[in-house]
Amino acid sequence: MSNKHIRQVVIVGGTHGNERIGLYLVKKFNQDPSLLVRPNLSTTCLIGNPQACNENRRYIETDLNRCFIKADLENNLLGRHEEKQAKVLHQQLGPKGNSENFLLDLHSTTANMGMTLILVNGHPFNLHLAAYLTHHNPHVRIYRWTQGDQENAFVSSLCQLGFAIEVGPIPQGILLASLFKETETLIHQTLDYLEQINRDSSPLLPKTLTLFQHLEVVDFPKTPGGELTAMVHPQLQGRDYQPLNPGDPMFLTLDDQTLFYKGCSTVWPIFINEAAYYEKGVAMCLTQKQDIPLQRD
Amino acid sequence: MSNKHIRQVVIVGGTHGNERIGLYLVKKFNQDPSLLVRPNLSTTCLIGNPQACNENRRYIETDLNRCFIKADLENNLLGRHEEKQAKVLHQQLGPKGNSENFLLDLHSTTANMGMTLILVNGHPFNLHLAAYLTHHNPHVRIYRWTQGDQENAFVSSLCQLGFAIEVGPIPQGILLASLFKETETLIHQTLDYLEQINRDSSPLLPKTLTLFQHLEVVDFPKTPGGELTAMVHPQLQGRDYQPLNPGDPMFLTLDDQTLFYKGCSTVWPIFINEAAYYEKGVAMCLTQKQDIPLQRD
Numbered sequence: 001m002s003n004k005h006i007r008q009v010v011i012v013g014g015t016h017g018n019e020r021i022g023l024y025l026v027k028k029f030n031q032d033p034s035l036l037v038r039p040n041l042s043t044t045c046l047i048g049n050p051q052a053c054n055e056n057r058r059y060i061e062t063d064l065n066r067c068f069i070k071a072d073l074e075n076n077l078l079g080r081h082e083e084k085q086a087k088v089l090h091q092q093l094g095p096k097g098n099s100e101n102f103l104l105d106l107h108s109t110t111a112n113m114g115m116t117l118i119l120v121n122g123h124p125f126n127l128h129l130a131a132y133l134t135h136h137n138p139h140v141r142i143y144r145w146t147q148g149d150q151e152n153a154f155v156s157s158l159c160q161l162g163f164a165i166e167v168g169p170i171p172q173g174i175l176l177a178s179l180f181k182e183t184e185t186l187i188h189q190t191l192d193y194l195e196q197i198n199r200d201s202s203p204l205l206p207k208t209l210t211l212f213q214h215l216e217v218v219d220f221p222k223t224p225g226g227e228l229t230a231m232v233h234p235q236l237q238g239r240d241y242q243p244l245n246p247g248d249p250m251f252l253t254l255d256d257q258t259l260f261y262k263g264c265s266t267v268w269p270i271f272i273n274e275a276a277y278y279e280k281g282v283a284m285c286l287t288q289k290q291d292i293p294l295q296r297d
Numbered sequence: 298m299s300n301k302h303i304r305q306v307v308i309v310g311g312t313h314g315n316e317r318i319g320l321y322l323v324k325k326f327n328q329d330p331s332l333l334v335r336p337n338l339s340t341t342c343l344i345g346n347p348q349a350c351n352e353n354r355r356y357i358e359t360d361l362n363r364c365f366i367k368a369d370l371e372n373n374l375l376g377r378h379e380e381k382q383a384k385v386l387h388q389q390l391g392p393k394g395n396s397e398n399f400l401l402d403l404h405s406t407t408a409n410m411g412m413t414l415i416l417v418n419g420h421p422f423n424l425h426l427a428a429y430l431t432h433h434n435p436h437v438r439i440y441r442w443t444q445g446d447q448e449n450a451f452v453s454s455l456c457q458l459g460f461a462i463e464v465g466p467i468p469q470g471i472l473l474a475s476l477f478k479e480t481e482t483l484i485h486q487t488l489d490y491l492e493q494i495n496r497d498s499s500p501l502l503p504k505t506l507t508l509f510q511h512l513e514v515v516d517f518p519k520t521p522g523g524e525l526t527a528m529v530h531p532q533l534q535g536r537d538y539q540p541l542n543p544g545d546p547m548f549l550t551l552d553d554q555t556l557f558y559k560g561c562s563t564v565w566p567i568f569i570n571e572a573a574y575y576e577k578g579v580a581m582c583l584t585q586k587q588d589i590p591l592q593r594d
Contacts, residue, residue: 234474
């Protein structure tokens with residue numbers, strides 16, 4: 001077990017201003033902090049991008065959840081709203097890579113992702129916690145969004161320990177009671193685990209962890225001028241985490257032609273048709289399903 | 298039958314810039330106008346709010362689909378982006394109340410509204426067409442959003458003939474192939490009907506039309522300061538057009554208390570949890586289900 005003690009848990013909601021579940025969970029917890037109390041654990045909550053939340057927009061000038069590259073955090077020439085807000089969060093929660101905090105960053109998606117933990121590293125502590133949560137909550141899936149040695153730019157990359165929670169499907173700008181409650185439950189299960197660690201008890205864990213390893217992103221078919229020409233195929237829509245095999249329908253053109261997946265091997269697409277990713281040129285992320293053995297101390 | 302001939306059909310998409318189905322249907326039709334050709338009917342398409350579409354936002358400064366009050370259209374002091382755009386559309390499609398055009402305005406919603414026609418008047422021509430469409434397409438429902446003598450401010454109020462098509466559920470900012478195709482089918486069924494009218498044939502119609510008459514809007518429970526305190530109850534979420542009886546669950550507070558519907562009689566809620574209506578103080582619209590006999594000429 002990687003049973004280091006956790007000094008401080010920080011829950012961030014409203015990193016994206018139109019993802020309302022995280023925002024309203026933070027408001028709820030800040031109104032009644034007793035909800036999060038555990039005898040051996042200290043937890044605080046904050047709103048990632050208050051101005052974007054006030055305007056019910058993902059961001060004001062640029063995506064806050066892509067602003068946490070070390071060099072950018074140290075670059076005083078970067079002065080857009082979210083670049084400045086990233087520096088504020090870095091001051092509070094960092095320094096990046098050396099923070100002792102455990103960080104939960106709350107997100108939601110229009111894709112049918114259920115309850116997903118997004119890991120941005122392979123730290124054993126995170127893998128053990130992820131295994132605990134999948135074991136106790138069958139709706140939880142693990143997505144590891146690492147790309148070789150490439151530095152991650154998410155809020156959650158500020159701390160080695162912790163992850164983003166991504167829940168869906170939910171449209172931008174609304175609350176869904178079902179997902180609100182499921183997210184709240186997952187937060188409590190996470191705190192329960194951390195409390196056990198701080199008490200030096202050893203939570204029961206499975207021997208292997210199933211995770212979905214990021215492979216690559218896929219854009220929508222477009223004209224040379226960049227105009228979208230196809231939609232996610234109805235047979236793929238909503239089938240996040242299901243296998244996509246070579247030859248399976250992938251897109252449907254606006255004039256009703258089916259385009260098929262042309263890869264060489266089975267992949268597991270996620271973030272299928274996420275609204276905020278259209279502007280990023282991402283129709284979905286392809287992953288590889290992996291069972292990894294958990295190392296014990 | 299109210300079998301007056303139709304001179305010109307105008308299809309408007311992108312009245313709201315983040316409702317992508319209408320926008321991309323208009324793009325598709327404008328790229329290949331032959332798709333809409335009928336021998337005795339002329340049809341054109343236009344984008345309602347091009348700048349909002351470019352920015353993938355509902356509107357730039359104010360909701361375009363609330364800008365079509367006659368006095369506002371004639372008021373040159375109103376100079377916000379959408380107030381100006383409303384005057385442009387009024388020039389093209391009006392004058393309000395005296396236009397000979399038949400207008401289809403394409404919208405989408407995060408609510409589970411299926412394929413809804415929104416009527417803003419009780420013109421027999423529209424009622425007959427609505428009856429034809431419900432008869433030929435079992436997914437179609439009719440919502441009449443009239444409020445006594447109050448003037449309607451929607452784009453579709455520019456013309457006596459025509460209506461808005463509201464499809465859902467779909468998050469803002471994305472395309473869904475299934476709803477894209479259903480909307481396209483509904484447009485073709487509408488044009489087929491109008492073509493028959495212009496040929497002086499009499500389409501077969503049922504004797505009665507079931508429609509949902511607007512009663513009132515209901516806001517979310519809020520603190521005196523205006524802070525939202527509850528969500529749509531999970532047992533009501535997605536149940537647009539289903540009866541809501543006195544004593545049925547309506548909202549769930551953020552701290553998990555159920556609030557019940559306190560009306561005196563059964564209502565049929567629609568636009569349940571529509572993202573764009575949070576800022577308008579609308580959690581849902583209550584309607585009365587009515588069967589109305591169709592008058593024959």
